Structures are given as C-alpha cells and as structure tokens.
Amino acid sequence: MQTKFLIAVTLTGLLISGCATQGKSKASDIKKISLKIAKLDLDNDNLPEVIKVEVESKEDAPIIVTIARPDKSERASFQIPGVFDRIEFAELNNDGYKQIAVFYHDKEGRMHLVVYRLKNDTLFKIFAVSSACGLDAEFGGSLPRVKVGKPRFGQEKCLPDDIFDWEIWVWQGDRFILQ
Numbered sequence: 001m002q003t004k005f006l007i008a009v010t011l012t013g014l015l016i017s018g019c020a021t022q023g024k025s026k027a028s029d030i031k032k033i034s035l036k037i038a039k040l041d042l043d044n045d046n047l048p049e050v051i052k053v054e055v056e057s058k059e060d061a062p063i064i065v066t067i068a069r070p071d072k073s074e075r076a077s078f079q080i081p082g083v084f085d086r087i088e089f090a091e092l093n094n095d096g097y098k099q100i101a102v103f104y105h106d107k108e109g110r111m112h113l114v115v116y117r118l119k120n121d122t123l124f125k126i127f128a129v130s131s132a133c134g135l136d137a138e139f140g141g142s143l144p145r146v147k148v149g150k151p152r153f154g155q156e157k158c159l160p161d162d163i164f165d166w167e168i169w170v171w172q173g174d175r176f177i178l179q
Contacts, residue, residue: 042118044096076123082106090139111135127176135159144171
C-alpha cells in the first residue's frame, strides 16, 4: 500500500512540475522580460507616458512596445517583427510632440527604422525604411535626417569592407523627403 501511494505521489509531482509533458512548453513556462525605456510626455498633454519593451523568453517571439499612462492604463502598443536594437525619441517640429524612432534588424541582417507619432491615443507610422547596408539617424539639430546605406553604383549588394553610398531623407515639417 505504501509503495502504491509513493508511486502515485511521485507521478503527480512529475506531472505538476512538467517533467512528464514530453518537452512541450506550457504558457506558464514562457517568461516575459519587461524593460522600462523611458518616462516622458509624447503628446504634449503635460502627463508623461511610460514606454516599455516586453520580450518573451521563447525564440522568435515578437517584441512588444507599450505606451501607458502614469496610472499604468495602456494607450497604445505595437510589435517589432525582428531583433530590437534601440529606441530614440525626437522632437522633429520643436512643438512639444515627441516621435518614437524604433531601430531593429531582421534574420537576414537588414536594419530597419520606423518612426511613430502618438496622437489621441493612436500611434501613426510616419516613416519606415530598411537597408542591408546600414542606417544612421540624426534627429537633433535644426534639420533632422535619416541616412540609408545603398550599394555602390553598379553593385547589387553591399560588401562588408566597401564604402557604400548614402540615400539621405530630410524632415520637412510633416514628413521625411528624399534629398
């Protein structure tokens, strides 16, 4: 009788701990890592928004950026379909409204930049660009610009040791235009 009881308790313990689930992960096994990026006023309403990046521990999980009020109620969110690099905040028009510039790269190594604006609890994508040859952004100063690496004239792709050409996008009050 004691042996049957011991076997039943052991099997129950194994099932509860997940050891007998044949390697299948449960929803409770997936851990989210939340990283607070910034606390600043994005929409010029004198209330700072909290910007967080959430990353799940499972492979190929989307990265979620959440914008919340100080009372932690969500205003907006979006997914990053690649590997998160960084977020920068820019005030492109010097009007108190800040834009969110998200840098990430994909599995093929292409770099991406997406610029969002928050207005009336809605995120608007105002600019998006990608390049296999590199990206550089200069949001400070009087003329914000984004530089996009392009293959040299006559080449199909960027080579690691090459100096590549730049395509320059300049902010013109409501959008980036190609210079």
